[in-house]
Amino acid sequence: MIPFVNLIAQRAAYKTELEQAEKAVLDSGCFVGGPIITEFEKKLENFCGIKHALTCGSGTEALTIALMALGVSCEDEVIVPDFTFIAPAECVAGLGAKPVFADIDPETLQISTKSVQALITPKTRGIIAVDLFGQCAPYKALREIAMQNHLWILEDAAQAFGAKVHTNEGARYACTFGDIAITSFYPSKPLGCYGDGGALFTNNDEYAAKIRQIANHGSSKHYLHEIIGLNSRLDALQAAILQVKMNHFEAELAIRQKNAQKYDEFFADLHGIRPQKIAEGNTSTYAQYTLLVDNRNDFIAKLDQAQIPYCIHYPMALHQQPCFGNVSNRNSAEEASNKALSLPVCAFTDVDFIINQMRQIL
Ligand SMILES: *Cc1c(COP(=O)(O)O)cnc(C)c1O
DSSP states (O other): OOOOHHHHHHHHTTHHHHHHHHHHHHHOOOOOOHHHHHHHHHHHHHHHSSSSEEEOHHHHHHHHHHHHHOOOTTTTTTEEESSSSSSHHHHHHEEEEEEEEEOOTTTTTOOOHHHHHHHHTEEEEEEEEEEEGSEEEEEEHHHHHHHHHEEEEEETTTTTTTEEEEEETEETTTTTSSSSSEEEOOOTTSOOOOOEEEEEEEEEEHHHHHHHHHBBEEEEEEEEEESSSOOOOOOOHHHHHHHHHHHHHHHHHHHHHHHHHHHHHTTTTTTTTEEEEOOOTOOOOOOSEEEEEEHHHHHHHHHHTTOOOOOOOOOSSSGGSSGGGGOOOOOOHHHHHHHHEEEOTTTTTTTHHHHHHHHHOO
16 A cells, blocks of 8 residues: 555655764764754754744644743634644633634635634734645735734644745745744654654744743743743754755655646546645645545545545534534535545655556546
8 A cells, every 4th residue: 555655765765864863863862952953943944034943842832832922811812724733723722712713715725814804803812824735824915914903923834844935025935924933843744753843933032032931841041930831842863853854855845746736737637626726826845735526435435446545634624623612604614624635745655656546547
């Protein structure tokens, strides 16, 4: 069976480099913090073109830390997209605040700015925008709404580290659009480590200091704890692995994009199946290559028969989840959850083979 994300082939391709880097950390006796973390954070800053990159324990922890740094508390409302992984809504609720679910654009599947506008109340503090499946959310319009209503934007780029938006002023990378942005280094993300890992990004010095303090037990001076924080950090070993993978990252993204283009061409002629629309100016990382399939069950039966792996990202809108009350409201997020299906697209996937198999069954 073809793996959905081929981490084994990726490791084989960079094996010598990875083993050298891993051994150096293990022999150094320095496993938490240290020069390799500082070096990796610099590398992230240079890559994105941002002032501060701060590593932490996971994408989910990064979201919680960001919300704490932004001062979210009980009674506050935070607008989150209704169609995404649960983490953004979960972290808002975890701090006692209320996630308010915005509908999505039925074509790009990104948060709908019209829906955001309609949900703003006096209690709204900010917007979490998710760069879903690897393309950036509509930040130009979101920023206008945020400015008019004195809201912050938290960019969840867990799936989109390396994505670009091309504007008249040139290209700008994901993780630079939010007042604070986050990403995840979970193994199957476009840039993944061998366990959990994450990072926060900001151009704001005060937020950066606050983030460091919160992630370090609310302390900015040894054994002095000014506020209640938590413990969240990236291991040195993971940073070393990520540094190696970063050397190959742009090349991998180019292959992902080529793979996606091959799928686009194949599905262009098929009725009842359309790929997630990539908005003008956006370059996706294709964390997932996602299709909207009118008759998904039939399509799945055929994929099973041809032994082609797939994932359903995501089988329900967030408002349908039991923890959020499970009420149906028949919006575009629900429709997407009934039609969405993702195919393997990573740099070590033989997309020509998969397309050939599909040609015989579709
Ligand atoms: C993966 C993901 C997260 C969480 O990242 P972890 O590192 O797994 O905690 C958050 N948001 C989105 C959109 C994700 O895809």
